[in-house]
Amino acid sequence: EIMLTQSPDFQSVSPKENFTITCRASQNIGYDLHWYQQKPGQSPELLIKSASQSMSGVPSRFSGSGSGTDFTLTISSLEAEDAATYFCHQSITLPHTFGQGTKIEIK
Amino acid sequence: QVHLVQSGAEVKKPGSSVKVSCKTSGGTFSSFSVSWVRQAPGQGLEWMGRTIPILGTTNYAQKFQGRITIIADKSTATAYLDLISLRYEDTAIYYCVYSSAWYGAFDIWGQGTVVTVSS
Numbered sequence: 001e002i003m004l005t006q007s008p009d010f011q012s013v014s015p016k017e018n019f020t021i022t023c024r025a026s027q028n029i030g031y032d033l034h035w036y037q038q039k040p041g042q043s044p045e046l047l048i049k050s051a052s053q054s055m056s057g058v059p060s061r062f063s064g065s066g067s068g069t070d071f072t073l074t075i076s077s078l079e080a081e082d083a084a085t086y087f088c089h090q091s092i093t094l095p096h097t098f099g100q101g102t103k104i105e106i107k
Numbered sequence: 108q109v110h111l112v113q114s115g116a117e118v119k120k121p122g123s124s125v126k127v128s129c130k131t132s133g134g135t136f137s138s139f140s141v142s143w144v145r146q147a148p149g150q151g152l153e154w155m156g157r158t159i160p161i162l163g164t165t166n167y168a169q170k171f172q173g174r175i176t177i178i179a180d181k182s183t184a185t186a187y188l189d190l191i192s193l194r195y196e197d198t199a200i201y202y203c204v205y206s207s208a209w210y211g212a213f214d215i216w217g218q219g220t221v222v223t224v225s226s
Contacts, residue, residue: 034212043202043219044152049212087152091210095168096142096154 002026002090006099014107016077021102023071023088032092035064035073038101039084047086048073080106109134109205111217118223124191127220129203136160136184140206142213143177143188145199155201158186159209193224 003026013019023033031051036044046055048064051071061076075082083106088099114128129141142157156167160179167175176189186203201222205215 032210036213043216044213045216046212046214049214089152089213091206091212093210094166096144096157098152098154101151 001095002029002093002097004088004090004097004099006086006088006102008102009100010103010105012105012107013078015080019075019078019104021073021086021088023066023073023099025069025071025090028068029090029092031067032090033064033066033071034089034091035062036087036089037082037084038087044087075104078104078106082106109139109207109215111203111205111215113201113203113217113220116221116223118225119193120226121193121195121224123193124189125193125222127188127201127203127222129186129188129217131184131186131205134205134207136179136181140209141177141179141186142204142206143186144202144204144213144216146202146219147196147199150199155188157206160186190222193222195224198222198224 005024033051035048037047038044052064063074085101085103087101110132112130117125119125138161140157140159143155145153156177158165158177158179165177178187200219202219203217204213
């Protein structure tokens with residue numbers, strides 16, 4: 001089973017700051033890494049697929065990069081609506097696995 | 108655009124079973140995959156298993172082997188999750204999730220079904 005480790009677990013960030021979440025895989029997963037945003041009381045939503053492909057309708061301030069074992073999700077100029085928990089997910093092999101999540105609080 | 112609608116909340120006793128449904132619309136049901144992912148209160152996401160209707164295949168996480176069944180009814184474009192021998196720790200929100208690629212991202216998520224296991 002492939003383990004995904006995110007950092008940090010939690011961060012309080014001021015509006016307009018840039019923020020980066022990292023996701024490290026326990027083995028090479030190529031580009032099969034995806035990012036989701038989950039707001040309180042809602043289902044997760046796909047933000048970025050295949051490491052760097054932004055989904056339609058996702059604000060351009062969200063971007064993803066990386067390959068192999070190391071990946072990042074960057075949010076540029078954070079807005080209040082970005083308060084949420086972010087998860088990474090690998091799909092290269094079964095079982096699918098997720099990172100433990102990164103909760104972002106907006107100051 | 109694919110849309111997923113799940114069945115309503117359930118309260119179950121320990122040792123009993125639960126069946127959650129996921130009605131799909133807006134896509135070609137047989138050609139994509141449907142996974143089930145759960146989230147315990149205040150916790151992260153846990154993949155339970157999936158079905159690929161066009162192949163007639165299912166895969167389960169080892170943790171749930173023997174307790175889980177996922178089926179796909181192509182006639183109604185509905186996927187089902189059956190979980191037996193429920194334990195208190197099965198209390199969670201259960202999501203059905205659509206993937207357009209069999210080994211790809213989880214494109215669309217259902218609204219979630221709350222399952223509470225309580226005596």
